Amino acid sequence: MMLATQLTHLAPVDVVILLLYFAMVIFIGFYVKGSTNTSEEFFLAGREMSAWIAGLSFVSANLGSLELMGWAGAAYQYGILATHWYWIGAIPAMLFLGIVMMPFYYISKTHSVPGYLQLRFGEGARGLSGVCFAFMTVLMSGVNMYSMALVMKVVLGWNINFSMWVGAITVAIYVMLGGLRSAIINEVLQFVLIWAGAALIPILGLIEAGGWTSLKAQIIARMGDPAYMHLWSTIGSFDTNPMGVHWTGIVFGLGFVISFGYWTTDFLVVQRVLSANNLRAARLAPIIGSAFKMFVPFFVILPGLLALVLLKDSAGHIIQLYPDGSDMVVNHGAHSFNEVLPLMMVRYLGPGLLGLGITALVAGFMSGMAGNVSAFSTVWTYDIYGAYINKKASDAHYVLMGRWSTIIGMAVSVGTAYLVMGAASIMDYVQELFSFFIAPLFGTVILGMLWKRATKAGGFWGLLAGTAASIGMWLAVLHDKANIRFMILEPHASADTILRVQAMAANLYRALWSWCVCVLVTVVVSYMTKPMPEASLTGLVYGSTVIPHDGSTNLFEKPMFWAIVVATVLFVLNLWLW
Amino acid sequence: MTTPHHVDPSTEQSLSIWFFVGVLMLACGVIIFCEGIYEFSHPPATVLANLHPAFWWGLLMTLFGGFYTIRFRPGKG
Numbered sequence: 147m148m149l150a151t152q153l154t155h156l157a158p159v160d161v162v163i164l165l166l167y168f169a170m171v172i173f174i175g176f177y178v179k180g181s182t183n184t185s186e187e188f189f190l191a192g193r194e195m196s197a198w199i200a201g202l203s204f205v206s207a208n209l210g211s212l213e214l215m216g217w218a219g220a221a222y223q224y225g226i227l228a229t230h231w232y233w234i235g236a237i238p239a240m241l242f243l244g245i246v247m248m249p250f251y252y253i254s255k256t257h258s259v260p261g262y263l264q265l266r267f268g269e270g271a272r273g274l275s276g277v278c279f280a281f282m283t284v285l286m287s288g289v290n291m292y293s294m295a296l297v298m299k300v301v302l303g304w305n306i307n308f309s310m311w312v313g314a315i316t317v318a319i320y321v322m323l324g325g326l327r328s329a330i331i332n333e334v335l336q337f338v339l340i341w342a343g344a345a346l347i348p349i350l351g352l353i354e355a356g357g358w359t360s361l362k363a364q365i366i367a368r369m370g371d372p373a374y375m376h377l378w379s380t381i382g383s384f385d386t387n388p389m390g391v392h393w394t395g396i397v398f399g400l401g402f403v404i405s406f407g408y409w410t411t412d413f414l415v416v417q418r419v420l421s422a423n424n425l426r427a428a429r430l431a432p433i434i435g436s437a438f439k440m441f442v443p444f445f446v447i448l449p450g451l452l453a454l455v456l457l458k459d460s461a462g463h464i465i466q467l468y469p470d471g472s473d474m475v476v477n478h479g480a481h482s483f484n485e486v487l488p489l490m491m492v493r494y495l496g497p498g499l500l501g502l503g504i505t506a507l508v509a510g511f512m513s514g515m516a517g518n519v520s521a522f523s524t525v526w527t528y529d530i531y532g533a534y535i536n537k538k539a540s541d542a543h544y545v546l547m548g549r550w551s552t553i554i555g556m557a558v559s560v561g562t563a564y565l566v567m568g569a570a571s572i573m574d575y576v577q578e579l580f581s582f583f584i585a586p587l588f589g590t591v592i593l594g595m596l597w598k599r600a601t602k603a604g605g606f607w608g609l610l611a612g613t614a615a616s617i618g619m620w621l622a623v624l625h626d627k628a629n630i631r632f633m634i635l636e637p638h639a640s641a642d643t644i645l646r647v648q649a650m651a652a653n654l655y656r657a658l659w660s661w662c663v664c665v666l667v668t669v670v671v672s673y674m675t676k677p678m679p680e681a682s683l684t685g686l687v688y689g690s691t692v693i694p695h696d697g698s699t700n701l702f703e704k705p706m707f708w709a710i711v712v713a714t715v716l717f718v719l720n721l722w723l724w
Numbered sequence: 725m726t727t728p729h730h731v732d733p734s735t736e737q738s739l740s741i742w743f744f745v746g747v748l749m750l751a752c753g754v755i756i757f758c759e760g761i762y763e764f765s766h767p768p769a770t771v772l773a774n775l776h777p778a779f780w781w782g783l784l785m786t787l788f789g790g791f792y793t794i795r796f797r798p799g800k801g
Contacts (some may be wrong), residue, residue: 159759163752170748199741237768331741339747342752496768498759498778502752664798684765 152303153485154492160501167339167505169224171332171512175320178328188325189524190257197427199334199457201434204240204418205405205442206333206407207517209340211510212293214446218490219483222452222467224389225365225374226723227381229443230449234401237716239409240436241709243419244429249693250595251420253685258420259413259591260529266594266686267605271534275590276529278583279413280522284555285576288562294511295563301488301504310563313508317515318556321523322549326421329513329520336509337438342497346444347487350494351452364455368464374454377723381398384634384643384651391651392634399654403661404581407588411542414521416483423698426696429705436712440719457489465489472694507720515559523551578620578653585657586612589664590710596688597672599679604672612664619656633659739798746792753785 156164182188193202209515220228256262260279264272295309333395354360366372373387380387381396409415409432422428457465467483474480481489491503527548532539539547566572588610593600623630631639633655683690698704760779767773 161754163755167748168752170744174744331744334741335745335748337771338749340783342749342785346777350775350777353775354772492779493771496759496763496770496773496778498756499781502756505752 147402148469151688152299153301153488154301154500156501156504157497159498160504163291163498163501164508167335167509170321170335171316173521174331175323175328178324178331181207182323182325182327183542183545183547185527187327187542188545188548189528190417191327193421194423195330195421195431197422198421199222199330200419201426202337202438203330203421204415204431205439205648206337206340206513207237207415207418209337209438209442209510210290210514210517212296214292214340214344214507215297215484215487215508217446218364218450218453218487219467219485221447222453222486223450223469223483225369226377226447227373227387227389227391229377229447229723230396230400232439232443232447233716233720234396235405236409236439236710237436239405240439241434241713242406243410243416243707244432244436245709247591248419248429248432250686250688250691251416252422252425252704253691253693256420257528259411259587260525260527261414261694263581263590263594263605263688265534266683267600268602269589270531270602270606271590271609274606274613275583275587276525276533278613280525280530282576282580282583283414283518283522284527284558285562286580287515287522287555287559289566289576290511290518291559292563292566294508294515297488297507297511301492306567310560313512314516314556314560314563317512318516318553319460319520321516321520321556322552325548325552326520326524329516330418332509332516333513336506336513339502339509340508341445343503344449345485346499347490347494347503348448350453351449351456351490354453354456355381361452362719365451369624374451375658375718375723379724382640384636391654392645393713395634395651395654395658399651399658403585403588403657404654406592407584407657407661411591412584413525415516417521417524422471424697425694426698426705427704429696430708432610433705433708437708437715440712440716442638446487453486453490457486457493457634491704494603501709515556519552519555519559522555523548526551526631530591561566576580581653581657582616582620582660583613585661586664589661590668593665593668594687598683598687598689599672599677600668601672601675601678603675604668605670608664608666608668611667612660615663616660618657619659623652623656677682740796742792743796743798746794746796747792748789749785750789750793753782753787753789755782756787757782 164497183516186192217228217231251262253267254262255263260272260276263275291310291313294313295306298309299306320332352358352361355364362375365374371388378393381391381393384390384392418430419431422431449469453467455464459465465481467486468474468480470482470484475482491500495503527544532544532545586609590605593608619633623633627644630644630652631637634651636643680690685691696705701707732738760776760782763773763776763778
């Protein structure tokens with residue numbers, strides 16, 4: 147993503163908007179500090195958030211700028227197939243969380259996902275997931291920090307050290323002061339900023355392209371391949387679509403394991419819903435989040451598609467973008483796929499609007515750091531420090547530990563950011579690391595919630611085996627890419643197929659198999675060990691728990707009604723772009 | 725380790741989350757709207773500047789932000 151020259155520069159009016167945002171987030175940190183005195187307030191925002199706030203924060207925690215820019219680039223590279231990551235790769239899981247899983251998280255009064263594992267499977271599973279999660283979050287926060295600094299350098303020519311330290315100090319201040327509450331307020335702000343800052347690009351783009359039908363025709367004419375504009379009809383084979391994916395990978399790997407793993411067991415997002423003020427709000431929050439998530443492709447995927455035919459140089463020639471790190475990008479000053487969103491911003495947004503767009507990107511990065519670091523401080527304080535190091539401290543002591551762990555978490559993140567700066571490939575590894583853990587974790591949590599016979603030993607060994615299997619598969623592919631053919635169950639796959647699938651499909655199948663290993667080992671070990679007494683499962687497992695009425699009095703208050711509405715719209719959208 | 729406090733920050737505290745949203749949108753909206761007026765005489769070198777996006781978007785944000793600022797202003801409950 148390195149360029150010799152910056153894309154644009156900010157006018158004074160843009161700087162004013164950016165400064166306004168910084169002033170507001172710092173003010174919010176100091177403002178909410180007064181109401182952040184207990185551990186429940188610091189780590190779970192007092193469980194006082196309405197369904198709308200928890201829902202927007204839930205979807206916003208995932209709407210990081212790295213995501214936005216990466217998927218806009220993926221849409222440019224692979225076409226409309228990238229939308230799967232926002233639709234089937236998110237919505238069903240979010241609805242499942244709201245309808246099926248949330249009651250158990252909420253009734254058990256757990257403060258974290260590792261906390262639920264402790265209640266259900268004991269200390270072993272909690273320790274393993276807590277340590278892995280804490281480790282991952284500080285690394286991810288560092289990756290976000292470095293990415294923000296890099297984007298600011300590429301787009302605006304800012305010094306990398308300056309951007310990193312300003313971002314890190316601001317986030318550390320507002321999370322340390324206000325905990326999850328301040329992180330949630332900033333996530334809601336970020337959500338609104340992203341809509342305000344980015345929605346104008348697809349609107350103006352569609353006007354310039356002459357509407358959706360005309361855009362489709364132009365893209366197919368330019369790419370010479372209708373597959374760029376179809377969601378499902380081209381993924382019957384690895385070789386007939388630009389992404390090299392197969393529908394089994396999309397449905398089972400992405401739509402089931404990865405998506406359910408991320409949206410239902412990644413504490414970073416689940417923590418937002420746990421802050422809801424009652425069971426109905428906790429169930430509605432993911433459903434509200436899913437409705438907004440469904441429209442994110444409008445300002446992420448659509449700009450990537452628009453760029454395929456509208457991004458032109460001053461002479462009117464279409465600008466071709468290239469992969470990061472390619473010869474054209476590194477040696478010839480060409481732009482990379484990931485720059486497509488900033489390039490479209492610069493194309494349409496003049497002074498003021500550009501400042502708003504850049505502020506939205508900065509807010510996205512900072513909120514990504516804040517989300518990770520607030521989840522880190524919760525898991526560290528509750529599930530590591532409070533569970534193994536100092537079990538009997540006062541509530542005030544744990545709040546103080548939460549504040550200190552925020553600062554230490556940010557310091558480690560800064561260290562990670564510098565590490566990534568030294569070797570960019572570390573960034574890919576960190577992102578891969580996250581996937582090692584999430585798919586098997588989903589296997590453990592879902593069996594824990596839905597299957598009474600799962601035992602403590604089954605949960606722990608299943609989680610360990612699934613994680614080990616995921617790491618094993620990753621190492622096998624790192625050692626020899628040809629090993630991918632076993633993961634996709636095509637032992638005779640050609641070198642060309644392997645090359646096509648290695649970027650995307652390999653991750654989907656690794657997640658799928660590691661989940662299967664986790665489930666298989668959990669089931670086998672559970673049957674080999676003594677069943678847990680029914681009484682110990684109350685409030686934790688389906689069948690042993692009476693789920694209280696959520697308080698909805700009419701159809702429009704029922705989470706299930708809105709889940710069906712969202713599912714129907716999702717179905718229609720998929721049919722439309724079949 | 726828990727001491728629940730029954731205070732709803734979106735209603736009982738003096739400043740609600742939606743108020744922050746309103747103020748930020750209003751402030752940005754006014755700035756962009758003013759820039760949009762200026763651009764009628766000094767158009768920027770962007771594509772489709774003839775549609776005056778800053779003027780219209782700024783106006784929309786001002787209305788949105790203004791509504792939220794007033795609706796959730798401190799002390800309104």
